[in-house]
Amino acid sequence: MNDDLTRRIETIANAYEDIRLTTQQMVVGNLSLIEEIFISMISGGHLLIEGVPGTAKTTICKIFARLIDYDFRRVQGAVDVQPADIIGVRIYDRNKSEFILQKGPIFTNFLMVDEMNRLTPKTQSALLEAMSERQTTIDGTTYPLPDPYFAIATQNPHEAEGTFPLIESQCDRFMFSTVLTHLDAASELEILRRERAGELDWKIYRDRIAPLLSPADVAAMAATVREVRVDAAALAYMRDIVLATRSHGDIRLGASSRASIALLRGSMARAALNNRTYVIPDDTRALAPAVLRHRLLLTREAAITGVTADAVITEILETVGVS
Numbered sequence: 001m002n003d004d005l006t007r008r009i010e011t012i013a014n015a016y017e018d019i020r021l022t023t024q025q026m027v028v029g030n031l032s033l034i035e036e037i038f039i040s041m042i043s044g045g046h047l048l049i050e051g052v053p054g055t056a057k058t059t060i061c062k063i064f065a066r067l068i069d070y071d072f073r074r075v076q077g078a079v080d081v082q083p084a085d086i087i088g089v090r091i092y093d094r095n096k097s098e099f100i101l102q103k104g105p106i107f108t109n110f111l112m113v114d115e116m117n118r119l120t121p122k123t124q125s126a127l128l129e130a131m132s133e134r135q136t137t138i139d140g141t142t143y144p145l146p147d148p149y150f151a152i153a154t155q156n157p158h159e160a161e162g163t164f165p166l167i168e169s170q171c172d173r174f175m176f177s178t179v180l181t182h183l184d185a186a187s188e189l190e191i192l193r194r195e196r197a198g199e200l201d202w203k204i205y206r207d208r209i210a211p212l213l214s215p216a217d218v219a220a221m222a223a224t225v226r227e228v229r230v231d232a233a234a235l236a237y238m239r240d241i242v243l244a245t246r247s248h249g250d251i252r253l254g255a256s257s258r259a260s261i262a263l264l265r266g267s268m269a270r271a272a273l274n275n276r277t278y279v280i281p282d283d284t285r286a287l288a289p290a291v292l293r294h295r296l297l298l299t300r301e302a303a304i305t306g307v308t309a310d311a312v313i314t315e316i317l318e319t320v321g322v323s
Contacts, residue, residue: 005277008224012042013275015221018212023063026205027056028194029187035273036176036290037064037152042221042272043265045175046131046151048116048166048294055180057154058112059202065110068218069211071146073105077118083126087136101138106130109146109215116153117163124170127151131173148215168253168297175262176287177294179310221272228268229278236323238263238284244316245292250302251312255295262291281322289313 016038023034033049037060040047049057058074065072075086088104105111106127116124130136134145153174155166171177183191194200238260246254267283274283293309302312 002277005224005227008220009228009272009277010275012221012224012272015213015217016273019064019067022067022209022212023060025209026063026200026202027060028190029183030056030060030180032290033057033060033178033180035270036178036287037061038273039266039269039287040175041068041148041150041218042225043175043269044222045262045265046153046173048171048174048177049152049154049180050157050177051154051180052156052182055182057152057180058114061110061112061152062202062206063209066206066209067211068213068215070109070148070150070215072110072112073108074112074114075105077113077115079118079120081119081123083123086123087126087130087138090139090141099139101143106136107143107145109148109150111149111151113151113153115155115163117155117166119164121164121167124164124166127153128170128173148218171294172256172258174294175266176290178290179293225265225269225272228271228276230264230268231278233323234267234279234281234284235264237281237320238267240320240323241284241288241292241316244320245296245312248312248316250298250307251296252299253297255292259291259295263287266291285317288317 019038020031020034027034036047039045041064051057062072064070075081084104086104087106088102090099091102092098093100113119113127126136130145130149131151134147134149135142136145137143182188191200198204241263242255242260245251248254263284266287267279270283270287271277271279289310292313296309296312298307298309298312
């Protein structure tokens with residue numbers, strides 16, 4: 001049994017390496033984002049990305065959708081987008097004398113919502129049921145979403161006009177939140193070199209790559225990840241990190257139990273990506289910022305003095321030890 005698990009874990013590690021290398025033929029940098037997308041996919045989670053425009057968010061999503069053979073849909077956030085524009089609407093068919101469902105883009109394997117904070121709270125809430133329960137309700141009728149179902153949302157934190165901050169319950173539905181910044185000097189130069197050589201043409205790249213995994217493969221990997229061993233000390237470490245967010249002086253609302261579950265599932269998946277059948281503290285430490293930063297509400301005093309969620313998380317990770 002252990003040999004079989006080792007073999008299946010190695011398959012996951014190799015698949016991730018293939019996807020990472022293929023993605024980086026087109027994308028410069030963003031290694032942590034690539035890792036977090038893959039972990040989310042095989043852990044049943046969703047991902048929130050904060051970052052300025054032009055940081056390859058949409059490109060990476062399209063690459064993943066193609067490499068894993070997912071049906072991919074993209075929604076552009078705007079204040080005039082209504083819930084029906086995303087989930088769909090029932091319309092009356094005179095020929096059939098009945099109402100039929102005209103499905104919205106939410107009925108897909110991989111949904112990307114660009115600038116989600118430009119959607120009104122009512123429209124944001126339409127995504128809440130889909131993200132947490134893999135279903136949507138239209139005119140009182142509940143419809144299951146395709147399986148697998150995976151969502152990525154982006155928001156630009158540097159624009160305030162015409163935006164609506166995500167409500168706490170919406171943020172908590174995301175397994176990870178990652179922050180993208182501009183590339184460093186060397187990576188920016190590599191972008192220019194690739195553009196000059198014609199290596200950033202999406203059509204050419206798209207036609208050159210083929211799916212590496214099927215949705216069934218991802219489902220099998222998800223089942224394998226659930227077999228990764230997590231000992232009592234690793235579980236206690238995750239618990240202590242989450243509890244520390246609830247008692248820290250700069251935090252007025254700490255992480256929920258969903259954060260504990262996200263830490264556990266993410267750590268198990270990261271262990272598999274690194275070809276291990278067991279979780280180590282480094283797995284949890286590496287993912288803690290992505291799991292916690294969107295779940296913490298700082299005190300007003302902390303926010304005024306310039307304290308950030310990431311700084312608090314770093315302090316917690318330096319303070320909390322492994323039992």
